[in-house]
Amino acid sequence: MADFGEILRSIGEFGLFQKVILFALCFPNAILPFQFASVFFIQSDPERHCNTDWILRADPDLSTGEQLNLTLPREEDGSFSRCRMFVPVDWNISDIREHRLNETTGCRDRWVYTNSLYEATIVTDFDLVCDQANLLEVAQTVLMAGILIGCLLFGPFAESFGRKRAAQVPVVVMVIFTATTGLCPNFYLYLASQFMVGIGYGGYRLNGVILATEWIGVSRRALGACGTQLFGAVGQIILASMIYFVRDWRLAQLLTAAPLAVVVVYIWFVPESARWLLDRGRTEEAKQLITKVAAINKRPVSDSLLEKIVVKETEKKGGIIILIQSSVLRKYFFTIILAWFSLNITYYCLSFNVGNFGLNIFLTQAMFGLTELPAHILCIWLLEALGRQVSIMSTLLIGGLLCLLILAVPQGNAAAVTALATSGRFFANWAGSICNVYVQELFPTSVRQTASGLGSIASRAGGLLAPLLNMLAMYHSSIPTIVFGSLTLISGALCILLPETRRRELPDSTDEAEANR
Structure with missing residues (x-):
């Protein structure tokens, strides 16, 4: 039987088809940062x-x-x-x-x-001040909880119903509830709508990247995974510009729903992952897709190659049980999810504090996005030049150290605090791109989506805890920084337990994954 890497080398590892699909699946990531507009761009204690x-x-x-x-x-x-x-x-x-x-x-x-810096925010519309001030952190937490639940729901969903459906349904959920969020008359309906938006956000972020990379060959896989992050960085910059000119959170929600509606239309034409179809034993459907892709890429596909694609024995489905039973996969799994958890709690602790660094909030947000662009571009190159293990260890260790250095700077020095926070966020985001690639290369096809889903759940748990961790600043301003900075350092050191997976085919079985030491 032909492995899927051989098939991709024959029909084109990164031809026209892959480029179009990658762009189509990456474009929504430029819109997703807008979902945070109502909880990022606020004055928590307005005059x-x-x-x-x-x-x-x-x-x-x-x-x-x-x-x-x-x-x-x-x-x-x-x-x-x-x-x-x-x-x-x-x-x-x-x-x-x-x-x-x-x-x-x-x-x-x-x-x-x-x-007020804004025409309207959730703080001023819902009076989240005085004895209701803590409800702002509740709003942030509910959104992050929705993202976590989205990962929890759509990870197993993708294993059973396919990568395509698991990317389409979340977009539909997002476009509906992004619009209803902007129309909510009270805070509790706002929370319910934001929770549903979070579910769609988490589901798409998890499955969009998987669907894209499973069609891309080993030589360009890093580009596929980091491309989704790159579009997210562009979205961060556009977000700062949009809120600068549109300072009403309700109008911002409706403007966010408009491009998502365009995505809803075209995403139904995105094809399923042939790798998933083969893993499920749906060989004829996979052959038809492979033939179409070869035609789009203007590459001949031989009858001998198609004949090699036979129904393979489906590997035992065990999901998380396989991950836990295998001592090798278990070690990889817990190491990678700790790294993902740590970098996400760092990323969102810094993001939710965007208005508290002392510089102009729009400038700070634009700097966040501008620094993410080189992070993802460098990531594509360094993953191939240095490898996965060195890259993730260095980004986590440097990011954690920069965050802890914030404690050594006088809080009145807004420029220095913002520079360190932006740099720490830069490395945390960089590490996130590496995790997106790494988690797919460590685990076999039968549990890849489960591992990615559970890893995303761990990362979203970090985002969920970020607003609550920031609340500890009421006891001492340095507590949040000490916690997330130390976690990032520890997880970076533990990544020495992971193997190098650079320029290796995605494992299709547990034995192949375990052999990669």
């Missing part, structure tokens, strides 16, 4: 005061200054309270001026926001 228009019933001609002076208590520094107001009374204005108001209460009729 505000309680709405006290009740007093205008007593005297509609009051000036703004006098209205605030009569209805709001003052803080110790002399400024008006941002979370308290005087209890409304049914007095005439002369009695209020003469006796003044003394009894205070929390804001009863929402807030009035001033000097």
Whole structure:
């Protein structure tokens, strides 16, 4: 029987077909960063005061200054309270001026926001301030929880129903709930919609890259895996530009849904993975696809090659059981998921703090995207020049060290803190690209999607915990940095346990994967 690497060498490892499919599957990754717009671009503690228009019933001609002076208590520094107001009374204005108001209460009729950087954010629309301020971290956590569940659901889904369906369904979910998120009238419906968006996001990020790389030959596999990340970096830059000009989060959601609707149309024409079809014993379908791909790539496909493609004995399906039973695969599995978890918690801890580094938030976000571009371009070259093991160890160790160096810089030095945070995020993102390639090369076809899915779940667990870890800064500002910086260093050191897989065919069986030591 012909192995799939031999088939690809015959029909073209990276011909016109692969280029078109790679672009089609990478393009949505340029849109996915927009899903974070509502939780990234906010002012967590905007200038505000309680709405006290009740007093205008007593005297509609009051000036703004006098209205605030009569209805709001003052803080110790002399400024008006941002979370308290005087209890409304049914007095005439002369009695209020003469006796003044003394009894205070929390804001009863929402807030009035001033000097805001944005026209509208989830903080100002849903009043996530004062005793509701922690709900902002809840919103971030719910989105990350949805991404984790998406990986959990669509990993096994792809094994049973195919890579194609597992990439199509999440896009449909995203386009529906991205639009409904922008129309949500209250915070709880917003959370539900964002959770569903996260499910679609996680499902597509996991399966889009698998579908793309399973059609690409060994010589260009790194390009296929890193290409999806490269488009994501471009999306980060476009996101900063979009929010700079569109400072209303609801409009940003609807603008995000529009290109996703285009993806929904064309993604139904993306073909299934022939490698998956062969693994499932659907040989005739695989042969038809291989013949079409050869025609598109203008490569002849011989009858002798097609005759070699026979129904193979399907390897025992055990999913995670195979990973756990094999001591070699188990070692690889736990090492790679720890690395993925660590880099993701680092990435999102820094990302969710984009507005707290001291520099302009739009500039910082654009810098994040601009630094990711060379990370993924360099990744494609270095994976071939240095190999997988050296690349992942060096990126994790350097990234963790840069994050810990933030603690040595005075917090008032915004430029230095931003530079170190951006550099740490750069290396964490670089390591993420390597993990995308590495996890596919370590495990056999029968459990590759399961391993990738579980690895993505571990990485999304890191993203899920990032907002909660950032909340520990209320006890000491250095706690989050110490935790995620140390985790990244430890996981980088443990990657010495992984084998080198550069320029080797994807293993099709457990024996082939175990032999790669």
